[in-house]
Amino acid sequence: MLCESASSEWFELRFEERIRGTIGMYRIEEPRLGGLRIKEWRRRARLAVGLLFLVLLGSSAGLVLLDHSDAPLPTKMFTALWDAVNLVTTLGDFSDFNPDQKIFMLVAILATVVVAGYALRQLTGILSGDDVMVFWENRAMEHKLETLSNHVTICPFGPVGQLVAARLRDEGVTVLVLDTDAKQAEKASGLGYMVILGDQNSFDDVLERARLDTASALFVTGTDPNSNLEITLVAHTLNPALQIVVSGENDLRRMLLEKAGASTVIDQNDIVACAMVRQIDAPQARRT
Template sequence: MYRIAEPRLGGLRIQEWHRRARFAIGLLILVLLGSSVGLVLLDRSDAPLTTKMFTALWDAVNLVTTLGDFSDFNTDQKVFMLVAMLATVVVAGYALRQLAGMLSGDDVMVFWENRAMEHKLETLNNHIVVCPFSPVGQLVAARLLDAGATVLVLDSDAKRAEKASGLGYMVILGDQTSFDDVLERARLDTARALFVTGADPNSNLEITLVAHTLNPALKIVVSGENELRRLLLLRAGASTVIDENDIVASAMVRESDARQAQHRP
């Protein structure tokens, strides 16, 4: 699910984690360099300086990475290594304490989910958009999915959006104040059709108008409750306006006629 109003805290947490990670790595590098320099200065052997530097670096890397493969030390070097080991433990403990758990919060999960959905939306093509996931929208989406269509659900209600996501639909969630952004994210420029299935006629009219503005060639199917509303929706860019009341009335009349025909001699 893609959330238009993504919590900024997730991105801020990741930025802070990166900052702390860089700081922790910097401390470990300082321990590595300090250990190397100290071991070279305390090396009393007659080995060439380059050999001393390489041996010191080898021992320092083993210290930081805890591999444990050290060369022989004199007494001064052993004392120094004890101090360096203590510093390594302190730095490693600090790093674990600062970094552990920062990337496991819900806000971080939302951030990564949005990033993954962005990639999917960028490549979305020939899909059908259902807006919103109302009772009618759920039926429409299910039948479209059964027919093999790629369905994208748009909604401003978090519970309905979560339900749609749980059923396997791609979902964009945004509140009423940001619904223009929702429609822009829905890739209406590459969509095959838009089904407007809300119960609010004013919201349906607004969605139809914005969608038609974004893609004048888009097929828009929307419900209208009377003749005036049908004309308004058609002028707003609807391709087909379905009168739900007329459909119900026709179905009831057909059912009545069928029952009368069954009882005729």
């Protein structure tokens, strides 16, 4: 079978560093935990920002109420806001305080430390799991697949598929690999190919993600004749004009594949046999 925000930018950079040297892989069965972790992190981040905002607001209001100077109210409010911002951001550029304000600021500093500690404890480490990295990798691959066109799709990345992919890439063709084997998919990704990984029961979803509507050709290189037939049929349904090259081991299989939509059916056994015979005929022809 077939085979918000600065924080988001930072984690995308981490993902790019993690897969440097590879093009990327899209996993059909993406771990749901990655998306849930990110949603939870964002919820906690909003809560932490909200608490810091309350500390800022409360500090500003308290400093205004405890300011016994004769300064106008707007001046008192600006000074209080300035001191509160310095408190929350730890810049340390404060104005002079009267005794009541100093006591209040001690309480505000303690509150800020508590809120900051809570925020660090809640946010640190939640986005460091592999499931989160997979989530970002899938998001990056989605953008690439959306603009993919005139590419050649190879399914799966077995011995024949690897040879076909290498020769196509040498000719400057964009290659997209489809597979159900995680090790083969990782190997293809490590070699610099774009990859879509699915399981045995999701090959139709994989083919739909492969942008066969904009592809120039599909090479079906698997060894399972029934799987090759299914892939050919689904691919032809998705794009009747797509060139599909697939291997078939006998005349019956060739007929079935052609009816399923294959443009070219290659008999690998016949090719090997011809190559072997040529190795014998050539010397005999020279002797005669």
